[in-house]
Amino acid sequence: MVINSISTVLNDHLKKAFYYYDLPGLAVHMGINEEDYYFVFGWKNILNKTPLEHGSIFHMASVSKLFVGTAILKLWENNLLSIDGKVCEYLPKFRMADNRYKDITLRHLLSHTSGMPDVENYHWDKPETDSKALMRYIQSSEVADAHLIYSPGEGKFAYSNMGYEILGGVISSVSGSSFEEYVEKHIFAPLEMLDTDLLTFRRDMSTVCSPHEKTAENRFSIAQHFPYNRAHGPSSTLTSNINDMAKWSKAVLNGKILLPETMSEAWKTHSIVSNNKEHICLSWFKRKQNGHLLYGHEGNDDGFRASHWVCPELKVSITVCSNFTKAPVKRINKEVFNIIYEML
DSSP, X not given: OOHHHHHHHHXXXXXXXXXXXXXXXXXXXXXXXXXXXXXXXXXXXXXXXXXXXXXXXXEXXXXXXXXXXXXXXXXXXXXXXXXXXXXXXXXXXXXXXXXXXXXXXXXXXXXXXXXXXXXXXXXXXXXXXXXXXXXXXXTSHHHHTOOOSSOTTSOOOOOOHHHHHHHHHHXXXXXXXXXXXXXXXXXXXXXXXXXXXXXXXXXXXXXXXXXXXXXXTSOEEEOSSOSOOXXXXXHHOEEEOHHHHHHHHHHXXXXXXXXHHXXXXXXXXXXXXXXXXXXXXXXXXXEEETTEEEXXXXXXXTTEEEXXXXXTTTTEEEEEEXXXXXXXXXXXXXXXXXXXXXXX
C-alpha cells in the first residue's frame, strides 16, 4: 500500500466532488489502521467567505444516535439496565394512547422496530435549552396521543426519532444525570473528544459552520434557523468535527469504548431497511460494499449532512461532513471507500 498515493488520489477526487456537487464546505476524515487523513475544502460561511478549517464544527444530526446507543450499552455493561427491559420500567411517566406501548423494549427503540412514529416538528424556530426540555417532550401530547404503526416485536423497521428521545430519557433516569452529561462523562471525556458537544447553545458559534440552503435561483443562502432544540437532543444535536470523529472511530475499531462482546451485540442485525436493503442493528446501520461489511449512520438536518461509517475487517473509517442541506455525503463516503478498496 502506497500511503502517499492514497492521500493524493483521495485529495484529487474530493476536490472534484466539492466542485461538481457544488458545496459550500466539505470536510472528510479517512482512517486506515492508525493512519489518519484529513481533507477540507470551502467555507464555514460561503457568503462572508469564512474558510473551513480542520477544527471547524459541524452539526452532525442523526449521527447523534450512535452515541445514545453506546450510552445505553455502557449502562447495560454496568448492569444498570437490560436492553430487553420494558421502557415503561425505566420511565414510569412514559405514556402513549396505544396500549401496545407497554411492550416496547430498549432493544426495540435502539433498532427502530418499536413501531413508534416519527417526530413531526423539531421546532428549530423555538429552541428550548433548559434541562427539563427533553422530559417535557417525552410527556408531551405528540408522544402521549400517538399510536404505534405496528406492534413491537414484529421486527419491522420504521425510523423513529421519537424513539431516540425516549432512550435519552432512559439514560437520564437510570444514570441520575442529564443524558448529555452522561454521554460527555462516559464517552466524550475518556476519548478526549474536546470539540464535541450535545449542547450547541453553550458553544462559541464562531467555531461552528453556518447551515446552508439554496434559493429558487440556485444561490446559496444561510438557513433561517440553526437545527438545535434540547427537547430533541438524543436524536439530533451532536456537534463535532472530523478530528474528534477520528478519535471516536479509533475507539470503535480498537475496542476502547465498549467490550468486544457488547460491540458484537451492537452489530447484530434486527431488521431490513426496505428503501435501501441495508440492515439495522442497535443504533448502527449495516451494509455490504466490495464484499466487506460496514457499519454507520447518516445525519440530515436543515443546512447540514453527515455520513459516518467504519469497516472493522479492514480497520477503515470514513466521516464526511458538509454544511449544505442536499450534500450527497453518503455517495461521497461510498466513493472514498471504493478508492481505498482498489488501492489496498
